[in-house]
Amino acid sequence: MTAIAADHHELHAAPRPPARGWRRLTAAGYFRCLLTIPIFFGVGAGLMSLVRWLEGWHPVWNGTVITTISLTTIPLGVLVGIGGFDYWMRYAFGAPTAPEDHSGHGGKTWRDYFRINTDHKVIGVQYLVTTIFFLLAGGLLAMIMRAELARPGMQFVDNQTYNGLFSVHASLMIFLFVIPAFAALGNYVIPLMIGAPDMAFPRLNALSFWLLPIAGFMMLGSFLVPEGAFACGWTGYAPLCSTHQPLGAVFFQMGVQWAGASSIMTGLNFLVTIITMRAPGMTFWRMPLLVWANFTTSLLVVIATPFIAASQFFAMFDRVLHTSFFDFAQGGYPLGYQHIFWFYSHPAVYIMMLPGFGIASEVIAVMSRKPIFGYRLMALSLMAILVLGFSVWAHHMFVAGIASWLRVPMMVTSLVIAVPTGIKVFSWLATMWEGKLNLATPMLFALGFVSMFVVGGLSGIYLAAVPIDIAVSDTYFVVAHIHYVLFGGSLFTIFAGIYYWFPKMTGRMYNEKLGKLHFWLTFVGFNVTFFPMHLIGIQGMPRRVADFEPRFGDWNMLISIASFALGASTIVFLYNMITSWIRGPLAPANPWRSMTLEWQVSSPPPIFNFDEIPQVVGGPYEYGVEGARHAVFNGDRASEHEKVPVH
Amino acid sequence: MVAVGLALSAAAFAVAFFVPWLPENASKERDGIDFLFWFTTIICIGIFALVTAVILYSVVKFRARPDDDSDGPPIHGNTKLEIIWTAVPAVLVIAISIVSGVVLARNDRIPSDALRVEVTGEQFAWSFKYPDAKNLASGGVLRLPRGRPVRLLISAKDVIHSFWVPEFGQKLDALPGSVNQLKITPTKLGTYSVICTELCGVGHALMRSEAIVMPPAKFDAWLRKQRTDMGQGGETAGKAVYANNGCGACHTFRPAGSKAGVGPDLDKLPAQASRAGEPLEEFVRESIVRPNAYVEPGFASGLMPQNYGEQLEGDQLDSLVRFLSEGAK
Numbered sequence: 001m002t003a004i005a006a007d008h009h010e011l012h013a014a015p016r017p018p019a020r021g022w023r024r025l026t027a028a029g030y031f032r033c034l035l036t037i038p039i040f041f042g043v044g045a046g047l048m049s050l051v052r053w054l055e056g057w058h059p060v061w062n063g064t065v066i067t068t069i070s071l072t073t074i075p076l077g078v079l080v081g082i083g084g085f086d087y088w089m090r091y092a093f094g095a096p097t098a099p100e101d102h103s104g105h106g107g108k109t110w111r112d113y114f115r116i117n118t119d120h121k122v123i124g125v126q127y128l129v130t131t132i133f134f135l136l137a138g139g140l141l142a143m144i145m146r147a148e149l150a151r152p153g154m155q156f157v158d159n160q161t162y163n164g165l166f167s168v169h170a171s172l173m174i175f176l177f178v179i180p181a182f183a184a185l186g187n188y189v190i191p192l193m194i195g196a197p198d199m200a201f202p203r204l205n206a207l208s209f210w211l212l213p214i215a216g217f218m219m220l221g222s223f224l225v226p227e228g229a230f231a232c233g234w235t236g237y238a239p240l241c242s243t244h245q246p247l248g249a250v251f252f253q254m255g256v257q258w259a260g261a262s263s264i265m266t267g268l269n270f271l272v273t274i275i276t277m278r279a280p281g282m283t284f285w286r287m288p289l290l291v292w293a294n295f296t297t298s299l300l301v302v303i304a305t306p307f308i309a310a311s312q313f314f315a316m317f318d319r320v321l322h323t324s325f326f327d328f329a330q331g332g333y334p335l336g337y338q339h340i341f342w343f344y345s346h347p348a349v350y351i352m353m354l355p356g357f358g359i360a361s362e363v364i365a366v367m368s369r370k371p372i373f374g375y376r377l378m379a380l381s382l383m384a385i386l387v388l389g390f391s392v393w394a395h396h397m398f399v400a401g402i403a404s405w406l407r408v409p410m411m412v413t414s415l416v417i418a419v420p421t422g423i424k425v426f427s428w429l430a431t432m433w434e435g436k437l438n439l440a441t442p443m444l445f446a447l448g449f450v451s452m453f454v455v456g457g458l459s460g461i462y463l464a465a466v467p468i469d470i471a472v473s474d475t476y477f478v479v480a481h482i483h484y485v486l487f488g489g490s491l492f493t494i495f496a497g498i499y500y501w502f503p504k505m506t507g508r509m510y511n512e513k514l515g516k517l518h519f520w521l522t523f524v525g526f527n528v529t530f531f532p533m534h535l536i537g538i539q540g541m542p543r544r545v546a547d548f549e550p551r552f553g554d555w556n557m558l559i560s561i562a563s564f565a566l567g568a569s570t571i572v573f574l575y576n577m578i579t580s581w582i583r584g585p586l587a588p589a590n591p592w593r594s595m596t597l598e599w600q601v602s603s604p605p606p607i608f609n610f611d612e613i614p615q616v617v618g619g620p621y622e623y624g625v626e627g628a629r630h631a632v633f634n635g636d637r638a639s640e641h642e643k644v645p646v647h
Numbered sequence: 648m649v650a651v652g653l654a655l656s657a658a659a660f661a662v663a664f665f666v667p668w669l670p671e672n673a674s675k676e677r678d679g680i681d682f683l684f685w686f687t688t689i690i691c692i693g694i695f696a697l698v699t700a701v702i703l704y705s706v707v708k709f710r711a712r713p714d715d716d717s718d719g720p721p722i723h724g725n726t727k728l729e730i731i732w733t734a735v736p737a738v739l740v741i742a743i744s745i746v747s748g749v750v751l752a753r754n755d756r757i758p759s760d761a762l763r764v765e766v767t768g769e770q771f772a773w774s775f776k777y778p779d780a781k782n783l784a785s786g787g788v789l790r791l792p793r794g795r796p797v798r799l800l801i802s803a804k805d806v807i808h809s810f811w812v813p814e815f816g817q818k819l820d821a822l823p824g825s826v827n828q829l830k831i832t833p834t835k836l837g838t839y840s841v842i843c844t845e846l847c848g849v850g851h852a853l854m855r856s857e858a859i860v861m862p863p864a865k866f867d868a869w870l871r872k873q874r875t876d877m878g879q880g881g882e883t884a885g886k887a888v889y890a891n892n893g894c895g896a897c898h899t900f901r902p903a904g905s906k907a908g909v910g911p912d913l914d915k916l917p918a919q920a921s922r923a924g925e926p927l928e929e930f931v932r933e934s935i936v937r938p939n940a941y942v943e944p945g946f947a948s949g950l951m952p953q954n955y956g957e958q959l960e961g962d963q964l965d966s967l968v969r970f971l972s973e974g975a976k
Binding site for chain 2: 158159160162163231232233237239240244245328329334335368369370371373374375377399400401404407408411412415416418419422423425426427429430432433434435436437438439447450451454455458461462465466467468470471473474475535538539540542543544545546547548549593622623624625628
C-alpha cells in the first residue's frame, strides 16, 4: 500500500492545457452546457411532439408534458455538459480514456470548486457549501411562514402559496440539507479517518454531488411554475399529489428522484470505501464511531431509498401516464402510497440521525479526554437501530385507517427503539463523567444535541403510544417533535461537526467567541420556537394550515418572534465561517489533541491524504491510557524500534 | 447532582401541572387517552431530569481548567451499568405498551347498538348522514346525543381527509374508496370544532365544521323535526336544506342565524348578483351548482365544493334558492 501511494505522485501524466476559443464548446465545462442542454431538451421535446403528431393528439406542443420530460432531459444535458460522464462514455465507446493526470484532483483555486472534481476533500467542501445554501433557502421559506402565522387570519400569502412554502421548506431541509450535509462531512472525513487516499469511486462521488444542485433548484424552481410550487407537503400523499394538484407536484416527484439517486450513489461509495479501503490494522472494532455510523447509514440508504423512488414514480405515472396505482376509482389503493413511502421515510429518519450520533461520539470523547463508554455496545446499538428501523414504518399511519391489528406490533417495535437509543445517550453521559471537559463550540453543540434529542425522543414515546398518537398526530405536537429530532438532533450535530472539522478543512481556526454566541442564540431561539408547539398541538392546532383559531394567537406570535431570532443566529454563523475561512489564525494539525487519523495529517491534508499509509495498532479513543496509540507511521516505528507487520 | 435532578424534576412537574396541557375532556375515549398521557409524562419527566442533571453537573464539576492538558481516567465501560440502562428502559417501554394496548382496545370496541353516523369528507367540507334515521343528512354540522356510543363510518369522495375533534380525542383518516370506523362516546354538552387534519389541498385550513352534543331527548326531537321539515315546502324546507348541508359553516346568513367568514356574506347576495350582472334567483342557483362561475372579489376560486348540483335533489335545490333569494332581499 505504501508503494502505491508513492506511485501516485510520480506516475501521473502532465495536466492537459485548458481549452481556448471554440474548443471550449467541446471541452467539459459550463460552456459545453450551452450546447448539450438545447440538444437534450430538443431530443426530448422533439420525440414527444413526434409521437403526439403521429397519434393525432392535440395540441402537439403540450407545455405540461414537455415540462415533465424536461425535468429528466435538461439535468442530463447539464451533467453531460459539465463532464460528469466523460470518462465512462469514452470507455463505453472504445475511445482512449483520458489518462489520470489528476487535474481533477485537489482544489488549487476557488474555480476548482465549481467544476467536476474527483478529490473527496473538494467534493466534501462542495457538498457542504451547497447544503448550507439550501439550509438558508429553506430557512427563509420558514421565515415567510412564521410571518404569516404570527397572527390569525391571512396576511401575506394565500393558502396555495402557504402550502407550497411548507412543502418546499421541508423537502429542501430533508433532501437537500440534512441528508447531504451528513454525506458532506462523511465525504471529507471518512477516507481520512480510515487511512484511505480517497473514496473507492471518485468519479461516482463527483457525479453524486452534481445531482444535488439539480434536485435543489428543481424544487426551488417549482415556485416559478404557473400554478405555484408543489403544495402537498414533503410527504406528497396520493391521491392529492398524484392527481389533484397542479404541475408543480412533478417538480417534487422528479426532484426526489435526483436527490435519491445522489444518496444511493454516495451510500454505495461509503460502503465500498469502508469495507475495502481501511488502513492495515484498522479492524471493524478499531473504527471510529463516525465510520460505524456512516456504515449503518449507508446500508439504510442503499436498502430503503429505492422505495421512495418507486412511490414518487408511481404517483407521477398516475398523473402523466394515467396509470392508476393510487386512484381508487380505477381499482388503485391510496394507502399503498403511504406504506411504500414510509417504508423509506421512516428509515430516512435514521439516515438523518445516525451520522449525527457518530459526530457526537467523536466530539464528546475527544472533548472529555476519555475513551467512549461502552464502545462495542455503541456500535451494536447503531446496528440494532438499523434493523428495528425497518419494522416501524406504520407508526406514521396509526390514524390512516390501516388494519387495526397492525398498530399494536408497530407500536411495540417503535417503543423498543428507545432502548438502543437510550444506551447511546447514557453512554455519552458516562463518557463525560469524571472527564476533563473542554467546552469549545463543537462540545456545546454536542451537549445541546444530547439534551434536545432526549426531548425529541421522549415526545417520540408519546407518538408511538397509539392512543396518544390518535389524539395528537397531524397537529403542531408532531411539528414540535420532528423539529426537536431534526433541528435539535441533526442540525445541532451538523453544527458540531462543522466547527469540529473546520480547522481540518480550511487550515484555519474559527472564532471561538462567535461560535459560542452562535450556540447560545441557536439553543435559546430553538427552544422558545419549538417547545410551545407541543402545547398548541395537544390543544387542537392542526399542522399545515395558514390560518388558525384566535385562541392560539399569543403563542404563535411568541413562536414567530423567537423563530426570527433563531433565523438571525445564522448570520453569526455565516459571518464566523466566512471571515475565519479568509483570515482566521492558521490551525495546527491537531488542535483538539484527537487520536483519530484525520488529525494526524496536516490541516488541510495533503492531496492524497497520507504521505505514507498509517498502521493502525489500537482503538480510536484511548485517552488517558498510558502510551496508547491509535496508529503509527513509518517514522514513528523507526524511532520506537517496534516491529509491526508491513503490508 | 441528586439535588440538581430533584430541582429539575420539580420544575418539569410544575410546567406539567400548572400549564393546562390537555384540551377539555368531552368523551369517554378521552379518559383513557388522558390517563395514558399522564402515565407517560411521569416516566418522561424522570428520564429528562436524569439526563439533564448529569449534563449540568458534569459541565460544572468536570470542566477542565484552561492550563489542564491531562486526560480523564481511562474507563472503557461497566457491564453492570450497561445492563441496567438497557433493562430499565426496556421495562418502562413495555409498561407503556401494555397500558396503551389496553386503552386502545377499549377505545376501539364499538357496541352493536351504537348510533351510526356516516361522515364524508370532500374538498373542502364535511357532511354527516344518519343511516338509522332514514339516511337523514345533517349536512355540515354533526349533532350527537350525549352519553350514547357513536359509530362513525368515515370515508372521502376525492382525496384523503382526516376527522378530528380535539375534545373527543379520537381521529381517523377519511379515505376515498373505503370506510373506516371510529368510536366516540360524548359525555359533555357543547359545541366543538370538527377539524380536517390531513392536508387535502388549497382549502385545507378552512375545512372545519361543528360537532354539537345535545341531551338525548333534544337530539331525538331534532331528528323528528328534521324529517318533518324536509317533507314540507316553503321557507322551512329551504332553511332545513341550508342547515343540513353545512352552508352555515362557511357563510353568514341572518335568516338562518349563521355567522362565518370563509365564503361570501349571503346577506349581501343582491349586491353580488348585480356585480355578476345576473338576476338574483339565477345568480343564486348558478353559484350553488357552479360556484366558480362567478367568484366574489376577495375570495379564492375552488374553495366551495362543486357537486352540490348532484348532491341536492331538485326540489331541495329549488327551496334552497327560494330561501336564499327571499331572505336576502
